[in-house]
Amino acid sequence: MVSLRNDTAEKIAHCEDAVHRSIATHSIRAERPLDEVLGDIQQTANLPLHRATTLPPEAYTSDAFYQWEVGHLFKPEWLxxxxxxxxxxxxxxxxxxxxxxxxxxxxxxxxxxxxxxxxxxxxxxxxxxxxxxxxxxxxxxxxxxxxxxxxxxxxxxxxxxxxxxxxxxxxxxxxxxxxxxxxxxxxxxxxxxxxWNGFVFVNLDGAADPLAGRLAEMNADFGQWNPAGMKIVIQREWDCPFNWKVLVENFMESYHHLGAHAKTLQPMMPARDTWNEQERQLYVRCHLPFKDAVLEGLGAREHPFGFPTIGGLDESKKRESGLFLIHPNFLAFVQPDRIVWYRVEPLGPNRMKLLTTMLVPEETAGLPEFGTMLERETPLFFEFHLEDMEMCTAIQRGMSALGAQRGRLSHLEMSIWLIQRYLAARARGSWPTLDRDAAPGQRSMNQTGLT
Ligand code: FES
Ligand SMILES: [Fe+2]
The missing domain is CATH 2.102.10.10 (Rieske [2Fe-2S] iron-sulphur domain)
Structure with a gap:
C-alpha cells in the first residue's frame, strides 16, 4: 500500500468530509413521468453535435429513470x-x-x-x-x-x-x-x-452477446497497453453523492481542463487540442495530446512520463493521453506508461460508489526503484481526482435545483453527446446501439496514426 504525503492525505480527508456533509438532495422540482423523460432524451440525442444540449435534469435525479437504466443498461450489458x-x-x-x-x-x-x-x-x-x-x-x-x-x-x-x-x-x-x-x-x-484484456466483466441477465467480439476494434488500440500483464499499484474507494452519469460524463470530456484542472492537466493537455474518434457501438474513445513544449521538456528525463514507457505502443500514443468508455461502467485514462481504471457502481439516482486505480506493467512494478517512482506519481493521481470529486458533487446539487437549466454543449464535449446517443438507442430498444450512421470523428483517421 502506497503511503500518502501529509498534504494529499489532508486533501482526501477534506473531500470525504465534504461528501459526508453533502445532503443527498431530493429535488423539489416537479419531475415528469418516465415516458416523457425518455421522449425528451430521444429528441436531445437526435440533435447534431453543433446544436447539442444537456440531458433533462430528471436523467440525473429521477428514481423511475434510474430503475429504467438498471433494467435497460446495467442488467443486459457487460459490467x-x-x-x-x-x-x-x-x-x-x-x-x-x-x-x-x-x-x-x-x-x-x-x-x-x-x-x-x-x-x-x-x-x-x-x-x-x-x-x-x-x-x-x-x-x-x-x-x-x-x-x-x-x-x-x-x-x-x-x-x-x-x-x-x-x-x-x-x-x-x-x-x-x-x-x-x-x-x-x-x-x-x-x-x-x-x-477481456485482464478485466473481469459480468453480464447479470446472462443474455448479452459475447464481449470480445464486440470490442475487436478497441482491442487493436487498448490492447497495445497489454492490460492483462499489468497490476494495480494504487486503489481507493470513494462514496460519491452524485449520479453515475455525472462521473462518466466528467471523466470523458476534457473541456473542463480549462476550469477544474486549470493548474494540473490543462498546462500539459490543453482542452482545445482534445478530440473524439468516430462513434462506436459499445465504446467511446478520446485523445488528449500533450503540448509539444511539454513533450520536449519531458524528453530529457529518463522516464518522460514517470514510469518506463510501455513498449509496443504506436508512436502517436507516446505523445498523448487517452480516454476510453465501454458503456456503461468501464472507464480508463491511458498514458504512455500506465492505465488509470475507474470502476463505477451506481447505487441510486444521486449516489454511487467508485473505485479508482492505477495499473502499471508487472515489470515496472518489479523495478528496484519502483517505490520511489510511485511515491512521486501518487500526489497527482489523487490531486486531479479530488478536483473532479468537488465538481461532480456540486453538479449533482445543480441537477436537483429549481434553477436547473438545459445547457448547450461545446464541440469539446462530443463524448457527452455520444453517451446521449447510446442512451437514446437503448430507449428505442435498439440492439446493437448503432442503428443509424455512425457520427464521424473530429479528425480524419490518417491524422490519428491509427490506420
Ligand atoms: S447456511 Fe444458512 S443461510 Fe447460509
Ligand atoms: Fe476531470
Whole structure:
C-alpha cells in the first residue's frame, strides 16, 4: 500500500468530509413521468453535435429513470468488476455489491476466475458481508485492499454451510433428515463472466452477446497497453453523492481542463487540442495530446512520463493521453506508461460508489526503484481526482435545483453527446446501439496514426 504525503492525505480527508456533509438532495422540482423523460432524451440525442444540449435534469435525479437504466443498461450489458491482478492466485477473491447484487469474483483452484453470487442458497445470507474477515468466516482473510481477501473455501456464517471456490456446496451440517435434499445440486449461483484484456466483466441477465467480439476494434488500440500483464499499484474507494452519469460524463470530456484542472492537466493537455474518434457501438474513445513544449521538456528525463514507457505502443500514443468508455461502467485514462481504471457502481439516482486505480506493467512494478517512482506519481493521481470529486458533487446539487437549466454543449464535449446517443438507442430498444450512421470523428483517421 502506497503511503500518502501529509498534504494529499489532508486533501482526501477534506473531500470525504465534504461528501459526508453533502445532503443527498431530493429535488423539489416537479419531475415528469418516465415516458416523457425518455421522449425528451430521444429528441436531445437526435440533435447534431453543433446544436447539442444537456440531458433533462430528471436523467440525473429521477428514481423511475434510474430503475429504467438498471433494467435497460446495467442488467443486459457487460459490467466491469475487477482486474485479474486483484485475484492473482487460487483462493483470492473480491467481494462487492453491484446494483445491490452481492457478488464475489474468485480465482478457483482450477485457475478459472468466476463471478459467483454471494447469496447463500440455504436462507439467503450474504456470505461475504462488508467487514468479512472477522471470526465466523472460516479461513477467509481480508487482504487490506477494498473488498479483497483470500480463502480455501467459503463459509456461510449463519448455519456454517461451506462452499468450494467454484461455488459447489461442500458440507452442510444436520441436513440428513431433509428428504430429497441432494447436496450435489446445490451451490452459489454463477453469473456469466468474460475476461477481456485482464478485466473481469459480468453480464447479470446472462443474455448479452459475447464481449470480445464486440470490442475487436478497441482491442487493436487498448490492447497495445497489454492490460492483462499489468497490476494495480494504487486503489481507493470513494462514496460519491452524485449520479453515475455525472462521473462518466466528467471523466470523458476534457473541456473542463480549462476550469477544474486549470493548474494540473490543462498546462500539459490543453482542452482545445482534445478530440473524439468516430462513434462506436459499445465504446467511446478520446485523445488528449500533450503540448509539444511539454513533450520536449519531458524528453530529457529518463522516464518522460514517470514510469518506463510501455513498449509496443504506436508512436502517436507516446505523445498523448487517452480516454476510453465501454458503456456503461468501464472507464480508463491511458498514458504512455500506465492505465488509470475507474470502476463505477451506481447505487441510486444521486449516489454511487467508485473505485479508482492505477495499473502499471508487472515489470515496472518489479523495478528496484519502483517505490520511489510511485511515491512521486501518487500526489497527482489523487490531486486531479479530488478536483473532479468537488465538481461532480456540486453538479449533482445543480441537477436537483429549481434553477436547473438545459445547457448547450461545446464541440469539446462530443463524448457527452455520444453517451446521449447510446442512451437514446437503448430507449428505442435498439440492439446493437448503432442503428443509424455512425457520427464521424473530429479528425480524419490518417491524422490519428491509427490506420
Ligand atoms: S443461510 Fe447460509 S447456511 Fe444458512
Ligand atoms: Fe476531470
Amino acid at each position: 466491469c468488476l475487477a482486474h485479474v491482478s486483484q485475484v492473482p492466485t487460487a483462493g483470492d477473491f473480491l467481494a462487492l455489491d453491484l446494483l445491490g447484487e452481492p457478488l464475489v469474483v474468485v480465482h478457483g483452484k482450477d485457475d478459472i476466475v468466476r463471478v459467483l453470487s454471494s447469496t447463500c442458497p440455504h436462507r439467503g445470507m450474504d456470505i461475504m458481508p462488508p467487514g468479512f474477515g472477522h471470526e465466523g468466516h472460516g479461513t477467509a482473510e481480508a487482504t487490506g485492499q477494498p473488498g479483497c481477501g483470500h480463502t480455501r473455501l467459503f463459509l456461510c456464517p449463519y448455519h456454517a454451510w461451506t462452499y468450494e471456490l467454484d461455488g459447489r456446496l461442500k458440507a452442510c451440517p444436520e441436513m440428513q433428515q431433509a428428504e430429497g435434499f441432494t447436496r450435489d445440486e446445490i451451490g452459489l449461483r454463477e453469473f456469466r463472466s468474460e475476461i
